[in-house]
Amino acid sequence: MIREDRVRLNERFMKVFDLLEERGEIVKNDRNGKGMGDFASKILGNRAYGHIIRAFLNPKDKRVIDYHQARTLCREYSVNEDYLIDGIGTPFGFDLPRAKDNGEYAAPLGNILFTTTEAFAGTAIDAGPAQEDLQYFAIPGLSGSGLVAFPIKGNSMEPVILDDDIVICKEVSSFRDVRDNEIYAVKNNGSLWVKYVQKIFDRKGRIHRLKLISANYLEHDPFEEDVNEYTRLYKVISRVNKL
DSSP states (O other), X not given: OOOHHHHHHHHHHHHXXXXXXXXXXXXXXXXXXXXXXXXXXXXHXXXXXXXXXXXXTOTTSSOOOOHHHHHHHHHHHTOOHHHHHHOOSOTTSOOOOOOOTTSOOOOOSSXXXXXXXXXXXXXXXXXXXXXXXXXXXXXXXXXXSOEEEEEOOSSXXXXXXXXXXXXXXXXXXXXXXXXXXXXXXXXXXXXXXXXXXXXXXXXXXXXEEEEEEOSOTTTSOOEEEEOOTTOEEEEEEEEEOOO
């Protein structure tokens, strides 16, 4: 009999696998490093175990992923371990603070992670800011997890968002959830933009580029960015004006 926690773990694994496939990090029939065999090699240590991965993805199969394999997946594909292991947060968002040495949970003083623009842009791998520098705050009416805030630099989104305003965002797990002409923070290969976004599809109906449009269009022309395995989108849900 499979334990209930393992069943829930496997359900989260299936969601993460679908998102990785949508992002182009897994291409089932690919022969250039992103195929099912390559995925099995990274997670199970043997590229011939693709059939086991398919078993994990089959809701009718009794085989499910274990915790060691799930943590390997998090390491290899920059998946949020809090989400995959414990169901907390979002698949690619920031990890919550870890437990202290005495086993107590290091609870933040709010549900919104504040960071600098530069730290949030981060690196190509979504590592997030240094753990010892994490700061949290709360705003009445904004509940839930996976919220991150950072200050805006520049005038490209004026008059909608001003220089030194703080924007509060929530990660978008699936590109299918992105709505054209709404404002997102787009995090890609160490760069960060806050723009109106429009999706651009390829011939197969997959989102392969994003058109980024400034509110201050007289000074800042629109441009396009390729979507790749490192692209992260965060919906801007609120802003705080500077004092």
